Amino acid sequence: MYHFSFYNPVRIEFGEGKEQHIGAYMKKFGAKKTLLLYGSERIKQTGLFDVVAKSLKQEQIEFTALGGVKSNPVLSKVNEAIKIAREFGADSVLAVGGGSVLDSAKTIAAGACYEGDVWDFFTGKTPKTALKIFDIITLAATASEMNNGAIITKEETKEKYAISGEALFPKVSVINPKLQSTVTSEYLAYSASDVIAHSIEGYFTASIHPEIINLQVEANIKTIIKTTEILLQNPDEYDARGEFAWAATMALNHITRAGTKDISFPNHMIEHAMSAVTDCAHGAGLSVVMPAWMKWYKDKNLAQFERFGREIFGVNSADEGIQALKSWFDKIGTPTSLKQLNIDKSTLEEIIDVAAQNAVAWRMDKIYTKKTIEEILNLAY
Structure with missing residues (x-):
């Protein structure tokens, strides 16, 4: 084997019903105000949004929600969310969805703590700080729930690049296979x-x-x-x-x-x-x-x-x-x-x-x- 360093601090909560405890998981990491990020309105139709909102309220975690993250997530949506996170005073981002939502959440978490253009992190810079990142993963594919990378597309230039950094590991990732049955x-x-x-x-x-x-x-x-x-x-x-x-x-x-x-x-x-x-x-x-x-x-x-x-x-x-x-x-x-x-x-x-x-x-x-x-x-x- 070639020499290596291995570091992965992500806490995985795997199993049926784990999403009901997301508020408690987040509270242990000091979350008080979070941006709840999601993709389609399907999470409201299935009742998952209400489950998450109830858990956050039980732990007195304030939240503001933003949906509409698309497959192949784009920079314009990320920038919209960064503005909302800053204005709300979020200390964390909670992604509820698939890899596109979580990739967006990681980028938002980095951008909210950075005075420059978040695209700088896709072209050479490494984010040193970020909002706390949590997720409930509803589609298995990208492994973004247990790594420190994300992919975003800059629409105008058609550049689909990656961001990575130690600050972008999620704190807690919830994997309930039952949520993925739809x-x-x-x-x-x-x-x-x-x-x-x-x-x-x-x-x-x-x-x-x-x-x-x-x-x-x-x-x-x-x-x-x-x-x-x-x-x-x-x-x-x-x-x-x-x-x-x-x-x-x-x-x-x-x-x-x-x-x-x-x-x-x-x-x-x-x-x-x-x-x-x-x-x-x-x-x-x-x-x-x-x-x-x-x-x-x-x-x-x-x-x-x-x-x-x-x-x-x-x-x-x-x-x-x-x-x-x-x-x-x-x-x-x-x-x-x-x-x-x-x-x-x-x-x-x-x-x-x-x-x-x-x-x-x-x-x-x-x-x-x-x-x-x-x-x-x-x-x-």
Whole structure:
């Protein structure tokens, strides 16, 4: 194993009914005034908003609420929320929703404590302070509930970049699998794609990848495949929902990167350009990019690709493993071609341009030139 430092201070409260105690969890960390951030009005229709409001009131935590955070969250909404948080005097942000809501909450928490433009944190600066962050996660995919990163899109420039910093770890994250049973089959498939992408990036790109990490990644992927198929048939299956949710968290809470070296995230780098330009669902874009990238990259780490095919799908070659993953994506209903996302040639050219800019920002441009990115995406037709 390569040397590493591991730090993850997030307290996870996992299980049915845990959201009823969010006020008590927050009070232990001194929260008194919070911005309650959410996405769609669905949390009011399901009664979750009322449950959260009641818990906050019981602990005498004042709150102001803001909804409307969209999938592929945008900077304009973040700036709106920063203004509200400052005017309200919030000491914390409570995200109730999926990864987009929590990513926005992290950025708001940093921006509310910073006198400059919060976008500075996406282009080089690291936030040193932030409001306290709490969340009730209602869609398993991003693992934002147990890491210190977030992704936001700047609409005008179509830059979809990341922020990270020690101050951005949530204090408490609530994962109640039952709250995730209303996720549509479409978004369940997209979430499965996202979790698998988180799992394979390091699995295939690391120059050092310990056996224990290989086994953990493979277990994660096999869990996602098994539970996705169960949940597509029975969305209310609690144990499958719980295992899916925990696998999603484990895929990007840094545990499956311990002892590795030289990990890169090319699938995410390319997909961020795709969703920034087209606003496609992140997981849908990843299921298009992944098989294409795997075909292009396989010879650079052939033994690991052969292992993937053997361990995950029981096939004998790298090509068969790639095809098996693509076929599984087709089976669960997440797209695997640019045509399925209605991406025409002119749109593709714009995506390639933006991805090439991402490669520079992510310091991956020596490998992922504009020509290389074009080659990869041409394999996705």
